[in-house]
Amino acid sequence: MGLETEWALICFELKIDGDQFTKLRAVYQAAWGQRKALMDQMRSAGGGDWEEMAPKLQKLQDELIEKYSAILSKEQVARLQSLVEERRGGGRGGQGGGGGGRGR
Numbered sequence: 001m002g003l004e005t006e007w008a009l010i011c012f013e014l015k016i017d018g019d020q021f022t023k024l025r026a027v028y029q030a031a032w033g034q035r036k037a038l039m040d041q042m043r044s045a046g047g048g049d050w051e052e053m054a055p056k057l058q059k060l061q062d063e064l065i066e067k068y069s070a071i072l073s074k075e076q077v078a079r080l081q082s083l084v085e086e087r088r089g090g091g092r093g094g095q096g097g098g099g100g101g102r103g104r
Contacts, residue, residue, distance in 0.1 A: 003031055003032055007028050010024060010072075014072070027071070028064075035060055038056055
């Protein structure tokens with residue numbers, strides 16, 4: 001899931017207050033800038049190597065989670081993680097679990 005979707009979930013699905021919004025906005029702006037720099041670096045390298053980029057993007061995501069976990073309440077963090085999993089298809093059945101098909 002992209003930063004954009006996560007930010008939208010925070011703004012619209014979690015009941016954050018004004019102070020949380022201000023703090024979270026700064027955290028997400030910094031993460032956005034870091035991600036953009038990584039993507040620009042990859043593009044300038046002629047498309048780059050996704051295998052090399054994936055751990056860097058994961059590290060950025062892990063740092064982001066750590067930062068927003070310090071701002072949100074435990075309940076808000078749990079709700080956000082639940083929403084993120086739903087969006088990824090981590091809920092019941094996951095993505096594409098394959099249908100039963102027809103009998104022959």
